[in-house]
Amino acid sequence: MFYQPKDIQEALGLKAQLKERGTFIAGGTDIVVLMNHGKAAPENFIDLTHVPELRAIHRYNGTLELAGNVTHAQCGKLPIRCLALASLSVGGPGIRELGTIAGNLATASPAGDGSTALLALDAEVELTSVRGARRLPLDKFFLGYRKTALAPDEMITKIFLPTNYQSDWAKNGKRGAMNISVVAVAVAITPMKQVRIALASVAATPIRCYGTEKYLEQNGLSAGTIQQAAELVRGEIRPITDHRASADYKVHVSGVMVRRLLENLVKE
Amino acid sequence: MKKPAKAKSTDGLWPLRFTLNGKKVSAKVRPTQTLLDFLRIEMGLTGTKGACLEGECGSCYVLVDGKPMNSCLMLAPQVQDRKVMTIEGFAHNQKLDVIQQKFVECGAVQCGYCTPGLIVAAKALLTENPHPTREEFLVGIEGNICRCTGYNQILRACELAADEMGLKKKK
Numbered sequence: 001m002f003y004q005p006k007d008i009q010e011a012l013g014l015k016a017q018l019k020e021r022g023t024f025i026a027g028g029t030d031i032v033v034l035m036n037h038g039k040a041a042p043e044n045f046i047d048l049t050h051v052p053e054l055r056a057i058h059r060y061n062g063t064l065e066l067a068g069n070v071t072h073a074q075c076g077k078l079p080i081r082c083l084a085l086a087s088l089s090v091g092g093p094g095i096r097e098l099g100t101i102a103g104n105l106a107t108a109s110p111a112g113d114g115s116t117a118l119l120a121l122d123a124e125v126e127l128t129s130v131r132g133a134r135r136l137p138l139d140k141f142f143l144g145y146r147k148t149a150l151a152p153d154e155m156i157t158k159i160f161l162p163t164n165y166q167s168d169w170a171k172n173g174k175r176g177a178m179n180i181s182v183v184a185v186a187v188a189i190t191p192m193k194q195v196r197i198a199l200a201s202v203a204a205t206p207i208r209c210y211g212t213e214k215y216l217e218q219n220g221l222s223a224g225t226i227q228q229a230a231e232l233v234r235g236e237i238r239p240i241t242d243h244r245a246s247a248d249y250k251v252h253v254s255g256v257m258v259r260r261l262l263e264n265l266v267k268e
Numbered sequence: 269m270k271k272p273a274k275a276k277s278t279d280g281l282w283p284l285r286f287t288l289n290g291k292k293v294s295a296k297v298r299p300t301q302t303l304l305d306f307l308r309i310e311m312g313l314t315g316t317k318g319a320c321l322e323g324e325c326g327s328c329y330v331l332v333d334g335k336p337m338n339s340c341l342m343l344a345p346q347v348q349d350r351k352v353m354t355i356e357g358f359a360h361n362q363k364l365d366v367i368q369q370k371f372v373e374c375g376a377v378q379c380g381y382c383t384p385g386l387i388v389a390a391k392a393l394l395t396e397n398p399h400p401t402r403e404e405f406l407v408g409i410e411g412n413i414c415r416c417t418g419y420n421q422i423l424r425a426c427e428l429a430a431d432e433m434g435l436k437k438k439k
Contacts, residue, residue, distance in 0.1 A: 004345060028343065032343065045300075091411060092409075093407075095338060
């Protein structure tokens with residue numbers, strides 16, 4: 001069965017009824033690929049593309065609030081450097097018009113570009129069901145390989161992020177376009193000068209390097225501590241060897257990318 | 269709380285209404301059919317191509333409300349009440365669109381399989397940004413794979429189309 005709700009309440013009512021038997025679809029850039037390859041055949045679809053409130057972007061008191069269906073193309077135009085660059089590095093123009101930020105989070109791919117940028121920005125997600133809404137820091141949302149904290153009746157309705165972080169993004173891939181990362185890195189600096197470091201494709205989920213962040217908080221940002229931070233990052237990540245690159249290469253390049261991004265941020 | 273909506277029909281088919289190349293269309297569709305298959309099989313519009321079926325190649329690009337989208341990754345009911353334009357909607361009164369004309373003149377078409385997708389991508393780019401730099405052109409067509417031309421003639425065609433469209437506007 002195919003359902004096309006017109007507002008969030010209607011969508012949540014359907015999801016509460018269908019639970020695991022109801023699949024949300026927005027951009028379709030993950031689920032339809034699986035269907036095309038015969039790897040998925042959802043029983044019921046709840047199509048979110050005709051829910052206008054899920055496309056809203058609001059800005060207030062230093063917070064940016066993105067509704068779930070804000071697309072990569074929309075994120076690419078935001079004045080948040082790491083999120084904009086991460087979003088523009090996703091697929092091509094067609095994929096960026098289709099794919100949504102909540103979809104990126106819900107798929108919970110280890111290589112999720114938007115997810116990694118949001119992780120560095122201390123983003124929070126709002127998960128809503130007919131039972132009510134709850135707010136969760138993003139690092140509590142990713143539970144494991146493609147596993148999230150979403151309950152069977154919940155939807156990602158909003159994402160909150162600060163507008164006053166300095167940030168940057170780098171992606172290492174096998175080519176210049178249509179890239180899924182070998183390693184991607186998002187770094188951010190809070191107004192209190194605390195450093196945030198998040199990486200994609202080096203663990204079962206996008207991850208933060210809390211040990212390295214703590215070291216930098218205690219020792220400050222200088223040429224020497226940045227060099228040491230690169231080494232610490234290499235120790236904190238657990239990449240696997242796959243068809244994109246060897247684990248050794250990913251460990252090495254992660255350190256290089258973190259060092260370069262931090263050096264640039266310090267220069268600014 | 270409102271009562272959850274029922275599906276609109278009991279036969280499992282979706283009563284689709286949308287605008288296709290400027291004409292209003294109503295059809296009953298299998299809701300899991302991709303927009304690509306619906307256009308090609310039910311509407312007979314075979315200009316839109318399918319190749320990778322995973323969003324990597326761009327041969328299935330169509331414009332939905334003016335934005336380029338991979339029709340192989342959309343389910344047909346998702347274009348309900350939207351405006352869809354396929355490559356068949358580009359020519360008017362037997363006259364090619366400027367972008368199509370420049371593709372012909374520049375030899376930007378070899379086997380032709382990627383051409384509809386590339387022309388759709390170029391149209392979307394030039395509508396949003398009438399004077400793209402070379403770099404912006406490259407980003408505009410980064411989602412489209414061509415295995416024949418090496419892209420040089422395609423870029424040339426896009427640039428000449430942008431020039432001509434700019435001249436037309438000035439007149």
